[in-house]
Amino acid sequence: MTAPDPSLVCTGCGFVAAADQPLPFRCPIAGRDGRDHVLARPGPPPDAAVPADGDVQPFVRYRALSHAWAVARRRGLSDDAFVALVRDLDAAVAAVDGEGRGFTITPYRAAPALGAALGLTGDRAGLWIKDETGNVAGSHKARHLFGLAIYLAVAERTGLIDAATAARPLAIASCGNAALAAAVVARAAGRRLRVFVPPAADPPVVTRLVALGAEVEPCPRRDDDPPGDPCYHRFRAAVDAGALPFCCQGSDNGLTIDGGMTLGLELATQDAALGAGPLDRVAIQIGGGALASATIQALTWAHAVGAAARPPAIHAVQTAGGFPLVRAWRRVARGLVTRLGGAAAVAPAADHADDRAALAADAAAARWLATHADADAIAGALDAAARDRASAMWPWQPAPTSAASGILDDETYDWLAVVRGMLTTGGWPVVAAEATIVAARDRGHAATGIAVSATGAAGLAGVLELAAAGQLAATDRVAVLFTGVQR
Numbered sequence: 011m012t013a014p015d016p017s018l019v020c021t022g023c024g025f026v027a028a029a030d031q032p033l034p035f036r037c038p039i040a041g042r043d044g045r046d047h048v049l050a051r052p053g054p055p056p057d058a059a060v061p062a063d064g065d066v067q068p069f070v071r072y073r074a075l076s077h078a079w080a081v082a083r084r085r086g087l088s089d090d091a092f093v094a095l096v097r098d099l100d101a102a103v104a105a106v107d108g109e110g111r112g113f114t115i116t117p118y119r120a121a122p123a124l125g126a127a128l129g130l131t132g133d134r135a136g137l138w139i140k141d142e143t144g145n146v147a148g149s150h151k152a153r154h155l156f157g158l159a160i161y162l163a164v165a166e167r168t169g170l171i172d173a174a175t176a177a178r179p180l181a182i183a184s185c186g187n188a189a190l191a192a193a194v195v196a197r198a199a200g201r202r203l204r205v206f207v208p209p210a211a212d213p214p215v216v217t218r219l220v221a222l223g224a225e226v227e228p229c230p231r232r233d234d235d236p237p238g239d240p241c242y243h244r245f246r247a248a249v250d251a252g253a254l255p256f257c258c259q260g261s262d263n264g265l266t267i268d269g270g271m272t273l274g275l276e277l278a279t280q281d282a283a284l285g286a287g288p289l290d291r292v293a294i295q296i297g298g299g300a301l302a303s304a305t306i307q308a309l310t311w312a313h314a315v316g317a318a319a320r321p322p323a324i325h326a327v328q329t330a331g332g333f334p335l336v337r338a339w340r341r342v343a344r345g346l347v348t349r350l351g352g353a354a355a356v357a358p359a360a361d362h363a364d365d366r367a368a369l370a371a372d373a374a375a376a377r378w379l380a381t382h383a384d385a386d387a388i389a390g391a392l393d394a395a396a397r398d399r400a401s402a403m404w405p406w407q408p409a410p411t412s413a414a415s416g417i418l419d420d421e422t423y424d425w426l427a428v429v430r431g432m433l434t435t436g437g438w439p440v441v442a443a444e445a446t447i448v449a450a451r452d453r454g455h456a457a458t459g460i461a462v463s464a465t466g467a468a469g470l471a472g473v474l475e476l477a478a479a480g481q482l483a484a485t486d487r488v489a490v491l492f493t494g495v496q497r
């Protein structure tokens with residue numbers, strides 16, 4: 011295995027964080043000029059492959075695709091030493107996680123009865139579920155953070171960051187799955203963690219965070235706070251004061267997408283192994299958007315290196331309680347449809363529409379764009395949106411509410427990557443009614459026995475909406491991610 015170039019590139023301004031940059035987390039001019047700045051991997055390393063089998067530890071199996079591995083090899087750490095470092099950290103995670111779990115490839119299984127009930131009755135058609143409910147700390151979130159922990163360990167071991175930098179506290183804003191996952195991984199890595207939570211955070215979660223040694227800091231709204239989540243504002247202030255962003259938002263730490271990619275790499279190879287032909291659709295619940303950004307990147311890379319025949323259409327799912335990402339897609343898609351002369355026939359729905367007619371309008375616009383917008387037109391629309399972030403993304407008001415409490419981010423931090431993912435795959439976003447969110451959790455549980463939470467089943471809620479609106483073909487192969495356990 012050769013050492014690829016570990017540079018990162020800002021998708022907003024083109025800034026390159028070179029290989030010897032110790033903390034390549036955020037573009038240095040982010041937040042200064044109205045652009046959307048996110049540091050991202052430029053693409054899969056040359057000669058990369060997505061292994062179809064091998065080690066059951068995903069961060070070992072897919073290591074040659076990771077940023078941390080590229081840095082390690084570049085700085086003279088052997089492949090064996092990298093694997094040993096991952097295994098040590100994984101063993102420490104298993105010792106800290108309440109249920110003794112380390113990272114392992116998670117199950118991917120068919121849900122035939124549910125698929126049939128949704129009309130997916132064609133020969134190879136059906137519904138598949140990637141089950142993250144048994145993952146470390148009970149959700150997929152720990153993947154993001156374990157990737158960051160590996161990076162920090164590699165950077166420290168190879169002298170890329172000095173002892174003083176390595177001793178800086180980690181920081182995250184969250185009151186749920188991400189905080190719990192961060193606390194487990196930080197404890198395993200022997201690092202201090204500051205967690206910024208809302209004053210009304212779930213007491214059992216706070217108790218667990220404290221038991222894991224995290225420093226929990228409640229964040230009431232202050233009079234001088236700008237719009238948006240006060241926990242997020244305190245988190246940003248902590249990072250500006252020197253804390254390391256140990257978060258699940260690519261806009262604050264582009265490397266968080268890296269660890270999250272393991273989920274999509276597993277999904278791509280597990281699905282390909284079925285030999286049933288390419289997946290047609292993947293529906294993904296959206297909070298801050300990192301889950302979808304990482305999954306989209308993984309599926310895109312899997313396709314780019316030949317491990318998947320084509321990337322599936324991506325459907326981002328939010329709740330009727332608040333859907334800033336859907337609004338953003340509509341804004342970008344509307345601009346593109348207008349520029350290409352299709353506005354009279356296929357306008358996406360209005361910003362705040364959340365009924366079945368809106369879903370039909372968005373689907374029609376997406377299907378039209380799939381045949382009328384070439385790659386250049388899509389890239390142009392995305393560039394324009396990236397230049398003027400506020401034209402598409404701003405905090406949802408009033409603060410969103412839903413039983414899917416894990417995806418109530420008022421702002422979709424990784425919106426651009428997710429909008430790109432939908433436009434380039436022919437997908438479109440879905441707003442799930444509150445009743446559908448609850449039904450997805452209950453039907454998902456009944457059909458599979460998986461104790462999935464409403465947040466965890468929200469992608470399925472999107473599929474229920476698509477089915478009810480007649481937007482699925484009987485031949486479709488559809489996948490969803492059950493991302494979190496019911497606590």
Ligand SMILES: Cc1ncc(COP(=O)(O)O)c(C=O)c1O
Nearest residue numbers: 187297298299300301416493494
């Ligand atoms: C269980 C679960 N699924 C999905 C999400 C959404 O992920 P993201 O915030 O990266 O969009 C979250 C958290 O936000 C979550 O806790």
Ligand SMILES: [Zn+2]
Nearest residue numbers: 020023037047
């Ligand atoms: Zn930038």
